[in-house]
Amino acid sequence: MFNINNAIVHYIDKGDKFNPITREFIINPKKELTNGYEYYEIKNPITTGIFERDATTTLMTKYLVDNYNVNKAVGYAFDNDGIGFEFTFIKDNNTKGYWAYIGGNVDHYAAINVILNVKPIKVEIKEYNEKQPPKKAEDIKLEKYVILKPGDSLQVIAKQLKIKLEDILRLNKITNIKNIKPWTLIKIPN
Numbered sequence: 001m002f003n004i005n006n007a008i009v010h011y012i013d014k015g016d017k018f019n020p021i022t023r024e025f026i027i028n029p030k031k032e033l034t035n036g037y038e039y040y041e042i043k044n045p046i047t048t049g050i051f052e053r054d055a056t057t058t059l060m061t062k063y064l065v066d067n068y069n070v071n072k073a074v075g076y077a078f079d080n081d082g083i084g085f086e087f088t089f090i091k092d093n094n095t096k097g098y099w100a101y102i103g104g105n106v107d108h109y110a111a112i113n114v115i116l117n118v119k120p121i122k123v124e125i126k127e128y129n130e131k132q133p134p135k136k137a138e139d140i141k142l143e144k145y146v147i148l149k150p151g152d153s154l155q156v157i158a159k160q161l162k163i164k165l166e167d168i169l170r171l172n173k174i175t176n177i178k179n180i181k182p183w184t185l186i187k188i189p190n
Helices: 055-065 154-161 165-171
Strands: 004-011 017-019 024-026 072-078 083-090 096-101 107-122 144-148 184-188
Touching: 004 055, 055 072, 055 083, 055 096, 055 107, 144 154, 154 165, 154 184, 165 184
Parallel strands: none
Antiparallel strands: 004 107, 017 024, 072 083, 083 107, 096 107, 144 184
């Protein structure tokens, strides 16, 4: 199994071009920039069929670059044994989204400079039991996360949250604090 962290991915379609010599994208002039004018408000966008037709492009476009409610969208793929991968698409200040109706009322997008993280997962599927009593509120533990932005320090975050730095490092299995990259999702101990 493997991890991919901070890969930069792009999606272009009808009328868009990429110049391999200058490494520049030329976006169809009919498309408008979505940044600051996002249309959708989809909370916690997730898809379990990341490799299905149009699922990845929908996740990167409608659910991420044209969605003002989030900075990430997640997709999953796994086999019958529950072994698979989690794909996290992240937008930051360098991410650009473009949209237009082209050829009728069909959405056409471009998504430039989207951050992609991929990590292996194991999914366990259990049968839903309607008769099982609901958990009590005190039995439910909410997990907290922070995204380490450029310039952030785990030491400062630990101090602000009044948590031992060692606990954060142990929970996230971080052995060398110098190897942490910006945009890494950090789990915070309860």
